[in-house]
Amino acid sequence: MSEGTGDVFLNIQDHGSSGSKGDEEHKMMKWTLIFIESTAFLCIMGLLITTLTVDRFQNSRIWDFEMWKWCFLILAVLCGRLIGYLLTQAPVKLIWKFCSRRHWIERALYFAYGVKKSIIVFIWEALVLLAWALLFDRGVKRSEEVRKTLNDVTRGLVGSLIGVAIWSLKTLLVKLVASFHVKTLFQRIKEANYNRKILEAVSKKEEVKQDTRRELLNAIRGEKLPPLCFFGDGNYKEINIEDDRVEEAKEAANEIFKKLVGPNYNDEKYVDLKILLNCVKDKEQCPDCQLLKKKKCHQCEVIKETREYFEAVAEDKCTGREQNNQSEFRKWVNELVNGEPAEAAADKAAHGDKQIKKSVFRNWVVKVYKGYVSVNSALKYRKTAVDELNKLASVVVLFVIIIVWLLFMEILTTKIVVFMTSQLLLVVFMFGNTAKTVFEAIIFVFVMHPFDVGDRCLVDGIQMVVDEMEILTTTFLRFDNARIFYPNSILSTKYICNFYRSPPMMDTVEFAIDLQTPDDDITKLQNIIKRYLKSNPRRWRPDHSLQFKEIENMNKMKVILYFNHTINFQDIIKKGKRRSELVLHMRIIFDVLGIKYKLLPQQVDLNYNGSMASAIPPPSR
Numbered sequence: 001m002s003e004g005t006g007d008v009f010l011n012i013q014d015h016g017s018s019g020s021k022g023d024e025e026h027k028m029m030k031w032t033l034i035f036i037e038s039t040a041f042l043c044i045m046g047l048l049i050t051t052l053t054v055d056r057f058q059n060s061r062i063w064d065f066e067m068w069k070w071c072f073l074i075l076a077v078l079c080g081r082l083i084g085y086l087l088t089q090a091p092v093k094l095i096w097k098f099c100s101r102r103h104w105i106e107r108a109l110y111f112a113y114g115v116k117k118s119i120i121v122f123i124w125e126a127l128v129l130l131a132w133a134l135l136f137d138r139g140v141k142r143s144e145e146v147r148k149t150l151n152d153v154t155r156g157l158v159g160s161l162i163g164v165a166i167w168s169l170k171t172l173l174v175k176l177v178a179s180f181h182v183k184t185l186f187q188r189i190k191e192a193n194y195n196r197k198i199l200e201a202v203s204k205k206e207e208v209k210q211d212t213r214r215e216l217l218n219a220i221r222g223e224k225l226p227p228l229c230f231f232g233d234g235n236y237k238e239i240n241i242e243d244d245r246v247e248e249a250k251e252a253a254n255e256i257f258k259k260l261v262g263p264n265y266n267d268e269k270y271v272d273l274k275i276l277l278n279c280v281k282d283k284e285q286c287p288d289c290q291l292l293k294k295k296k297c298h299q300c301e302v303i304k305e306t307r308e309y310f311e312a313v314a315e316d317k318c319t320g321r322e323q324n325n326q327s328e329f330r331k332w333v334n335e336l337v338n339g340e341p342a343e344a345a346a347d348k349a350a351h352g353d354k355q356i357k358k359s360v361f362r363n364w365v366v367k368v369y370k371g372y373v374s375v376n377s378a379l380k381y382r383k384t385a386v387d388e389l390n391k392l393a394s395v396v397v398l399f400v401i402i403i404v405w406l407l408f409m410e411i412l413t414t415k416i417v418v419f420m421t422s423q424l425l426l427v428v429f430m431f432g433n434t435a436k437t438v439f440e441a442i443i444f445v446f447v448m449h450p451f452d453v454g455d456r457c458l459v460d461g462i463q464m465v466v467d468e469m470e471i472l473t474t475t476f477l478r479f480d481n482a483r484i485f486y487p488n489s490i491l492s493t494k495y496i497c498n499f500y501r502s503p504p505m506m507d508t509v510e511f512a513i514d515l516q517t518p519d520d521d522i523t524k525l526q527n528i529i530k531r532y533l534k535s536n537p538r539r540w541r542p543d544h545s546l547q548f549k550e551i552e553n554m555n556k557m558k559v560i561l562y563f564n565h566t567i568n569f570q571d572i573i574k575k576g577k578r579r580s581e582l583v584l585h586m587r588i589i590f591d592v593l594g595i596k597y598k599l600l601p602q603q604v605d606l607n608y609n610g611s612m613a614s615a616i617p618p619p620s621r
Contacts, residue, residue: 010082010324021395026095034082034085034349037078037079037081037082040078040079040080040083041075041078041079044071044074044075044078044079045075047067047071048068048071048072048075051066051067051071052068056569065135065136067455069135069136071133072131072135072137073128073131073135075131076128076130076131077128080123080125080127080128081120081121081124081126083123083124083127084120084121084122084123084124084127085120088112088116088119088120088123089121089126090107090187091112091115092112092113093144094284095108095109095112098247105331107179109174110175111175111176111179114171114172114175115168115171115172116177118164118168118171118172118350119168121164121167122161122164122165122168122478124575125157125160125161125164127273128152128157129157129161132153132154133154133157134158136150152409155409155410156405156409156506158408159404159405159407159408159409160405162405162408163401163404163405165402166397166400166404167397167401170393170394171395173393174386174389174390174393177389177442177446177447178382178385178446179387180446180449181446184449184546185378185379185382185452188374188375188378188452189375190564191371191377192368192371192372192375194303195306195368195371195372196368196372197366198279198280198303198306198368199256199365201279201280202256202260202276202279202280210558237582244595246366246369246370247370249365249366249369249370250362250365250366252365253361253362253364253365253366254358254362256361256365257271257358257361257362258260260275260276269357269358270355270356270357270358271355271356271358271361272354272355272356273310273311273314273354273355273356274354276310276356277310277311279308280303280306280307280310292479304559309364309538310355310356310364314354314355314356324590325350326584326585329585329588330588330591330592333528333588333589333592334592335522336527337524337528337593349524372498373454374452374453374454377452377453377454378452378453378454381452381453381468381469382453382469384468384469385446385469385470385471388470388471389442389446392438392471397505403417403420424475437472437487437489438471438472440470440488440489440492441472441487441488441489441492443473443492444488444489444491444492445469445471445488448492450496450498451466451496451498451500451501452466452469452500453466453467453468453469454466454500455498455499455500455501455570456498456499456500456569456570456572457476457496457497457498457499458496458497458499459476459494459496459497460494461477461594463479463499463572464476464477464478464479464484465477467483471485471488472487472488472489472490473485473486473488474486474491489596499568499569499570499572500568500570502566502568502569502570503568504541504564504565504566504567505564505565505567505568505569506559506562506563506564506565507562507563507564507565507575507579508561508562508563509560509561509563509579509582509583510549510558510559510560510585511558511559511561511586512552512556512557512558512597513556513557513559513590513595513596514555514556514557514596514597514598515551515554515555515556515557517557517595517600521593521594521595524593525546525589525590525593525595528589529544529561529586529589530542530544530548532585532589533563537566538566539565539566539578539581540563540564540565540566540578540582541563541564541565543564543567544561544562544563544564545561545562546559546560546561547559547560547561547562553600554600555598555600556597561586563582565578576596
């Protein structure tokens with residue numbers, strides 16, 4: 001978009017379309033290599049045709065081999081990678097075209113892209129071996145020395161091919177181990193991507209675009225989400241995802257909201273609900289749902305939740321009332337207690353024009369941004385853990401490949417192998433416990449995978465946030481920002497509560513009231529609490545329970561209010577603020593209803609031991 005238009009939008013660039021400088025250089029190098037290999041292919045094919053058709057070259061030989069055989073060998077060496085690339089691209093393209101809406105397509109493509117390079121190298125090596133074995137190593141009687149040399153080359157190529165196969169198997173197994181939790185990660189990336197598209201649609205006043213799996217795979221392959229950007233006041237701005245830039249997200253939200261309101265609107269603090277809902281249309285049935293015969297796919301669920309969120313937080317600007325203001329809340333409670341038409345006003349607001357407040361929209365944008373940051377951190381540290389696992393597996397596999405290649409070359413004898421095996425048993429005896437610990441840690445990180453980076457967890461009764469995840473250790477941040485290091489082998493034996501993966505959670509408030517509180521006041525208390533929770537769908541769910549726990553000392557009743565947040569306790573500060581507001585509002589309700597707590601009559605003992613004057617002897621005369 002050109003500068004000066006004033007359009008405001010959040011834009012996530014597709015990975016590779018306008019990515020970083022390193023991505024552009026990698027892409028340029030890739031196409032340069034393909035161009036060189038294609039040019040070499042055409043030249044060698046021309047030379048091959050010449051050697052087969054021109055009489056002068058038909059009988060030409062180099063080292064006693066015909067020219068056309070050398071052409072085939074050079075073709076396999078120089079262009080085998082290109083042929084392998086084309087052979088691997090074809091199945092992927094077919095999967096994209098004919099199976100792009102199957103539920104297993106994401107995992108299939110994840111594995112396909114993961115082992116793609118190894119398969120290309122395997123095909124390349126196989127073509128070279130095939131050309132050598134069929135054209136150079138058979139069909140002609142040669143001297144014993146030449147035969148021995150050719151056999152050594154053949155054995156070396158076969159050993160290399162087996163080594164590439166073992167390496168490909170290692171890559172596949174690493175991807176398999178790392179994919180046990182990839183389904184959850186896919187869902188988180190999808191949700192972040194859908195929310196980004198909703199935000200982009202809102203900022204442009206367009207409909208939400210259909211999801212593409214290429215964006216999902218680009219994120220999982222690139223190990224990070226693309227930059228989060230927006231245009232405001234004609235200038236290009238970028239929110240830094242690497243750091244916590246909540247203020248920049250708020251600034252972007254304000255710019256988008258200003259554009260939604262428009263220059264001719266009377267009040268800049270509200271925007272019509274229908275403007276937002278027109279951008280976030282709930283499609284009747286998307287193609288994915290129709291093909292898989294599901295009621296709702298994940299994208300539909302995200303769109304539905306977003307619509308429900310905006311509908312729940314919408315209010316009537318004229319009659320809406322900030323119940324967070326304690327004086328307004330006291331007035332609202334008095335209206336309910338005195339039977340004034342609070343319900344009529346609420347009904348009028350329900351059927352009137354709904355509007356969204358600026359602060360509510362800004363909070364939603366910040367929530368989307370924080371979710372984006374969380375997914376980006378999970379991708380970053382997942383890459384770290386997978387890289388460590390890959391390095392560990394590569395060392396072991398490389399040792400095995402060297403042994404296999406030396407065996408094929410007949411450099412190693414049986415006695416040497418037996419000796420090395422005995423030494424290996426000694427190493428296992430010395431480091432067996434370490435190997436067991438590493439194995440348990442790998443199972444914990446990649447198979448169990450109870451948390452991601454940024455999740456708030458409860459371990460040993462302490463709430464902590466996951467800061468870093470590695471193969472052997474996990475680093476947590478305590479409430480006072482103290483870093484706590486846990487070995488993953490120890491964590492695998494503990495009970496872990498993950499707040500981020502929990503649904504909206506329940507909370508309690510305990511209080512005591514006087515035993516002589518009238519039944520009418522108790523009924524009013526129950527009704528007001530019910531109305532209050534129902535009138536705040538952004539903070540509380542309507543289902544709750546007010547239970548009278550016990551009577552104590554014949555003067556008070558202990559009461560517990562069980563209520564449900566609309567959030568889990570991942571954001572513990574927001575949870576604490578909401579609970580604090582509820583407690584303050586409960587205090588106002590008690591004050592308006594006159595519900596108090598009275599102590600039992602206290603026994604007072606008064607002992608008279610005479611006055612101080614009687615204890616003083618009279619003066620002597």
